[in-house]
Amino acid sequence: MTWLHPTGDWDGTGLAHEGFVFSSDAELVERVVPFVLEGFRRDEPVLVVAGERVRSLLAGQLGTDLGRLAVFAAAETWWRGGHGTLQAYDRDLRALRAEAPSWRLAAEPVWLAREDGREWSRFEAVANRCYDTMPYYSLCLHDAQRLPADVLAAVARTHPLTWDGAAPAPQPAYEDPACFLHRAQPAWTPRPEAxxxxxxxxxxxxRRALSVLLPAGRRARLGDVVLAAHELLVNALGAAPFAELSTWTDGDAFVVEVADAGPGLADATLGYVPPDPADGARGMWLAWSLADDAAVCTGPAGTTVRLFFRA
Structure with missing residues (x-):
């Protein structure tokens, strides 16, 4: 294993984000163990958050060195929904930034194998923007035997780096986060005429209008619907003198749409980016986190946001 270059030319001054897809135990061990040992040699905190199988393999390979890991945790307990998981991740990253000049993380998002966990691909994409100056190497582990083909395709589209067998290399399928989110969000269809x-x-x-428009069978979500729409309306009315509010039902989802004729969003990824504690701007993040899904269409002619609330 000594010929490998686990982090290539990474100098520890910014984010390196690699999507590593493995098909066998041997592939996993040959990639992750040198990555961990290199961190020990560089006196970097090394964190491992993974599923039971991966943890067992690494424990067997590292032996007594297992105790040198800064974190060795079960990924199965970390899923709190996309926004909740990223918010906890963000808190931990900020704490590490205060304590260490650089660090490395080997993480297996096991929840991607679950239907309700697939949204994590969107947050993987956004991490490339909101953590680009964080000084750590994120080695994301993906089991080709467990994950569906569309999830594995998203891994390539959301990670700038891949493993070429000897060193990290640019991933040719990688997409800009805003482009990925636009494709990953619910398909944009015309608003129903009715x-x-x-x-x-x-x-x-x-708020008053939504209290009337929400169907009786969905009143349990009234608080989420009203608060999320309130945040969107605050943003819309800050960009234009009035906004348009519309609602309809699409399958099992109650849709709330807020449209304005302002100049458009400077960054369409904001609903997926944890708010900066220093400036307190959290409207889109809060709205997205309260809804079950969201979609945005923005440009010089204005912005339209749709929130989806399922029963």
């Missing part, structure tokens, strides 16, 4: 469209000039007006 959907009510209300001009709104204040968030309170929108």
């Amino acid at each position: 959907a009510p469209v209300l001009p709104v000039t204040s968030p309170g007006q929108g």
Whole structure:
């Protein structure tokens, strides 16, 4: 294993984000063990968060060196939904930044094998933007025997680096985060002709309208719907003198749409980026986290956001 270059030319001053797909125990061990040992040689904190199988393999290979890991944890307990998981991850990264000049993480997002965990691919994409200056190497482990083909395709599209057998190399399928999110969000279809469209000039007006428009069978989500729409309306009314509020039902989802004729969003990924504790801007993050899904269409002619609330 000594001929491998586990982190290539990474100098520890910014994020390196590698998607490693393995098909056998031997492939996993040959990639991860040198990665861990290199971290020990460089006196970097090494964190491993993985599923039971991966942890067992690494424990057998590392022996007494297992105790040198800064973290050795079960990934199975970490899933809290996309926003909740990223928020906890963000908190841990900021704590590490305060303590260490650089560190490395080998993580296996086992929840990608679950239907409700596939949204994590969107957060993997956004990490390339919101953590690009964080000084750590993120080696993301993906088991080809467990994950569906579409999830593995998303791994390539959301990780700038891949393993070429000897060193990290640029991933040719990698996409800009905004481009990936645009493709990953619910398909954008025309608003139904029968959907009510209300001009709104204040968030309170929108809240009152939604309290009436929400169907009786969905009243359990009233708080989420009203608060999420309020945040969108605050943003929309900051960009234009009025907004349009519309609602309809699409299959099992209640859809809330807020549209404005402002200049468009400077960054369409904001709903997936944890708010900076220093500036307190959290509207889109909160709205996205309260909904079950979201989609955005933005440009010079304005912005339209749709939130989906399932029963």
